[in-house]
Amino acid sequence: MAKKSRTKARDVASNDPTAEGSVGPRQPCPCGSGKRYRACHGGAAGGPAAYVGRPFEGMPSECDVIAMRELVPAATAPLTIKGSDRTVVLASLLPMAAPAMVRASGEIWLGLQVQHNFGDPSRDLGAVLTAALDAEEGVVGLVEPPGPGPRLQDLVEDERLTITVHDGFDFWLADVEDTSSMGDALEAANSAASPTAKLAQVEGAYWTDVGTKEHLRWVMPEPEDALLDALARVHAAGGDALVEGGRLVGMFRAHGLLTPVWDLPLGTGPEALEDPASDFAQALAEALADDSPLTSEQRAARSGLANRQVTIR
Template sequence: MAKRPAVEFVLRPFEGLPGEPDYVAMREVVPAATGTARTTKEHGARDVVVTTVLPAGWPALHRGDGTIMLALQTTAGSGDLSRDLADMLLLAMESPAGTPVTATRLPEPGPRLQDVLDLTVPFEVTVHEGFEFWRSEGVDLTPELSAVLDRMNETVIPTQRLTSVAAAYVARMGDKDFLRWSQPHDEQVFLDALARLHARRESGLGDGGALGRFIGAFRSCGILVPVWDLDQEASLEDLETAVAALGERLEAALAVDGPLDATERRARAGLVARQLTLR
């Protein structure tokens, strides 16, 4: 029996796509959101709604109104999430309108999202309070899917996307607010920059970190997502200002060329100790 061709493992599957950090955030930390994409001319120049999840965990859907939808929070199996998602997207496009792709499969080597999507189209994200975007206008969900929609809406974690920087999301989880900010930079370079700030006690938000303190980071899809524990009394406007200022400090630290000093190396070691890999 011929051996099935294997798909090579890719640590950073969304690299090269417009909005890579937002793709990672939508896969890992955002409950209900959609993003804009379009396939290349070779693949029909079709508009695609990239979303966090779909009903019943479907990986993709050719909705009754003709809309093509692709879910990011699905199980990947080949080792290259981009290849898996492209396979599901192409399956949905080939399916009749009103048909979901109901299960993932283990694809052989083939086109990835970077090959199927038009890379000149910006990935514009909209965060939703619930999953009403599943519905197509004039088409009712089945009673079973309506029940799923109601259950999902009840469990949505309130989330907002900041506008002052890219790919930064504030979420209220119980009695805590957190900022999770996906970073597009090389992990080691970013850790050096953050360590420079941390050593000077400038890694927090607001004056002296009054609006938020850095508490750690997790690694997913090959990039880092640092996390801040926020002051729940802080207004969104104040957070926007504080995050923008932190972004400027980070950009300045990223531009520094040269080794870390002893204090910065100790700060970096502490940062590394607070990392967690999700995927």
Template structure:
């Protein structure tokens, strides 16, 4: 009887090829990022999983208009600044003063946003002043790894928000040509946005949508647990942020749920810090109670209703 060929117990990355891929795709590692192409064609639903900055990165990718943050890179040859969006929606550029930027709101060439960003960061390491990376790709046969391989995964980030896109240009430089046109269009499209800073509140943003204001809050909890906790608060009448506010629904973005509340537009963004902190505490208490108190019939109906008010963003 012929002997079976031995299967490698670990890959070069230290991952068992038969185990689920760390990227969260649901596939085995050998059929995903452990494959010959490094998982270029795999759709990764949660590209920033494992990063302490996951929720903030999702906010910058999906709805924060103008923001920058220094990436907490490991052993990097130069500093790289992550930007919500760059001129002409470029994937990367080096400003006239030598500052290297990587854009987050860009078109991607693979199913793994983390992989694309890693390639853009590695481009920024060696790019020269004035260089522009219009788009990441096409695949060149190299395996850049993923953003998780380049960052300090335990480092949290606090993005700096800007009222416009003047930071695209170094101080004293005036835009011209296509950059000037792109800057004008980008500034005209900005919705006023502010971070809601309060103890225990992260990745929560106040947004002025014109006719009303919203709180958009990227939550790190698994979706089913979060929906159950939201339903519990809803049945108790505790799912708002005070008079004149209401829970509007939620959307999924890159594997996490983003609940949204309608707010009184007349109130300043800073006035929502206290209500958000209080809501956050109620939500954590509700999450903790799920271990010992199953949902009631009314809470289950509420959860089903909340689930019906969701959309998914890729």
């Protein structure tokens, strides 16, 4: 009887649609702490803030913000702040992984790739940006959970971002006269940054060269189940190679969205992917609109794709 009760309890928990991200209490916490969910963001009151599975939902450039946070070494995008004329720049990574920096000019740089994670990256960014708007020159950050308050979506205008992908981190020194103290740090950061480019014809797709091979990593906004069905339809039809020798090798989840990953032959480069990616996006849109049951071949393709989990970096 006890065994049956425990099984029933697990089933109820796993099927509870209100559960945060459908994460079981004994599973690893999605925040990446290495702790079990119940000992981290799934803990009792007084513990870390509740984990938010899709923190940037609703932003017109949600896919690009996720890519800047998780995939792109060096990129920037200007932000328009509601009710303020301050110049604010969203950056993938700032020196020392600083959450924000108020420059001598008064310009604010807001960093996405940071050391802390209090459960809702958008709320963290909102708290840092709010503090930076009131701060003097220097680094601004968080040392404890920010508590309730505005999220990034609440503070910025509802408009698409203009993303600039940089070859390295020289933009760190754009308004610095004496760069001698930053030389070593800049050299180390630049040497660790893989060449990366944003595709122009589709949203959220980034090419990178990691030395031994090239990849295309494409953050997609569609709901996971519908996207997997559509990818399976295109895959079964042989329409997902993009270029000769290219291969859709799997996908990973980042901030609530799936990111399919392609392996590409060395020498492909981003320009060769533009038209094929646009054609693929059209085929995917048609597959998303197809509500007919999957064929046996498509179901097999879906199962294979769902099981191909790859690492983010």
